[in-house]
Amino acid sequence: MFMLNKYIIFLCIIIIVSFTSLIYTKELPLPEGEGKALILSKCNLCHGLDVVINQRLSKLEWEDIVNRMIRWGAPISSREQEIIVEYLYKNFGQK
Amino acid sequence: MKKTKFSNSRRDFLKVLGHLTGALFLNIDGFSKNLLAQTKELTLEPQVFPGKEKMIILSRKPIVLEMPPEGFEYFITPNELFFVRNNTSMPELNVKDWRLTITGEVKKPLVLTMEDLKKFKEVEALITLECYGNGRSFFEPKASGNQWKKGGIGTALWKGVRLKDVLEKAHLTDKAKHVIFDGADEPFTPGSPDFRRSIPIEKALSPETLLVYEMNGQPLPIYHGYPLRVVVPGWGGAASVKWLINITVSDREYDGFYMVDKYRHPKNPVKPGTKLSPKDMFVLTELEVKSIITNPHNESKLSSEKILIKGYAWTGEGYIKKVEVSTDGGRTWQRAKIVRNEGKYVWCSWEFEWRPPQKGYYTLMSKATDNRGRTQPFIPYWNQDGYLYNSIDMVNVYVE
Structure with a gap:
């Protein structure tokens, strides 16, 4: 009986660990990295994150999008622009 | 982390x-x-939107919701499954305080309450609306924007009045060439562009262009423009401005952000991946001819007896002449049966009974043709914003 309880607890721990890691990898909106804070503070002003994370685009496409956003008024410096494009292509690139 | x-x-x-x-x-x-x-x-929050619980969330800010595949079971799309494509925040308006103003190139500007509006002749019409970006996710290379699959479309029974009747009451001047619509919605950040779009006067005066206050027997839901929206049939959803509060008649096409920077298409076909400036593109108008297969689903396993292939077909300015189906990857085509045809501006439902010759893996295709001879291509025009995707639809199935 004691062995059985121990087994159940062990099984539960395994399940909890595997499900929480599943949530981390699948549902975390933005992966860590240089650029994440910029996206949260600048891009998120005018639109949500869904449209960012649901796309897989080439580097040229991401460059074009960020350029367009700047043209449309996004307060992004040229250094920030580079960081954002790198981050977007690395995490949401069509490779 | x-x-x-x-x-x-x-x-x-x-x-x-x-x-x-x-x-x-x-x-x-x-x-x-x-x-x-x-x-x-x-x-990402919220996980669901009230009244739209079954929708696929493409974006929460602005709200963009795609109809799930089960929505295609209904010829008339229930309000809770009808797609949503907002560009800005969603205003909560009180109909008692709401007014519609008609200004610009008119001899008699108007300010109408909902009661005034309902004094015009009431009309009811089935009309299909499709987002210009529907199917964007199928473009290769990928085009940027909300990654719609097939569900950026729906058909509703709209009730309202003719835009033409309202414009005529305001007496258009000789300079009236375009009609600009403005909704009560606001951009998320001050200084960002407001959502305003215009249509040419000919389309505005078409008896089928409506100002609607009811959708499928219900007051227009907030997602769809309560208390009043425009419905411009045969054109992409962006033309049908929601939460309408002002109509300005103008001597020229509106030149705001959502006309000049968005909802444009290359003047000449381009190599996929090409970037163009707005001057090399034109403002989108009518929809393309298109059909989709809704049953069976892609990669499904079927028994080898009788299989019913079903779907919808629609076009912009015109009506569907025929739908053809191929069950052998495009080698041969046969006519599908049109099941329900409600005429211009409404999708047709169609079906095709297929008896697979043997077990195996098959590519089913559908191709619609309209009365103007426009048909669906194998290769749609690639464009940077991924509008008007209308390639021949393809679904792969296993027959066991």
Whole structure:
């Protein structure tokens, strides 16, 4: 009986660990990295994150999008622009 | 990396344990949503929108919701399954305070209450609306924007009045060439462009262009423009401005952001991946001819006897002449049967009974042709914003 309880607890721990890691990898909106804070503070002003994370685009496409956003008024410096494009292509690139 | 904050208390531990064991025996999806609701910092919120619980969320800010495949079971799309494509915030308007103003190139500007508006002749019409970006996710290379699959479309029974009747009451001047619509919605950040679009006067005066206040027998839901929206049939949804408060008649096409920078298409066909400036593109107008297969679903396993292939077909300015189906990857084509045809501006439902010759893996295709001889291509015009996708639809199936 004691062995059985121990087994159940062990099984539960395994399940909890595997499900929480599943949530981390699948549902975390933005992966860590240089650029994440910029996206949260600048891009998120005018639109949500869904449209960012649901796309897989080439580097040229991401460059074009960020350029367009700047043209449309996004307060992004040229250094920030580079960081954002790198981050977007690395995490949401069509490779 | 941020960590999920699970409470240490025994009760919460047991609650989570309960969810976990439930998940093992019930369904993983429901479970993970439930658990995610408790770990807000890791998730995108909200998980569902009231009245639109079954929709696929493409964006929360602005709200963009795609109809799930089950929506295609209905010829008239229920309001709770009708797609939403907002560009800005969604205003909550009180119809008592609401007014519609008609200004610009008119001899008699008008300010109308809802009561005034309802004094015009009431009309009711089935009209299909499709987002210009519907099918964007199928473009290769990928085009930027909300990644719509097939569900950026729906058909509703709209009730309202003719825009023409209202414009005529305001007496257009000789300079009236375009009609600009403005809704009460606001951009998310001050200084960002407002959502305003215009249509040419000919389309505005078409008896089928409506100002509607009811959708499928209900007051227009907030998602769809309560209390009043335009419905411009045969054109992409963006032309049908929601939460309408002002109509300005103008001597020229509106030149705001949503006309000059968005909803444009290359003047000449371009190599996929090419970037163009607005001057090399034109403002989108009518929709393309298009059909989709709604049954069977892609990659499904079917028995080898009789298989019913079903779908819809629609076009912009015109009507569907025929729908053809291929069950051998485009080698041969046969006519599908049009099941329900409500005429211009409404999708047709069609079906095709197929008896597979033998077991195997098949590519089913559908291709619609309209009365102007326009038909669906194998290769749609690639454009940087991914509008007007209308390639021949393809669904792969296993016959066992």
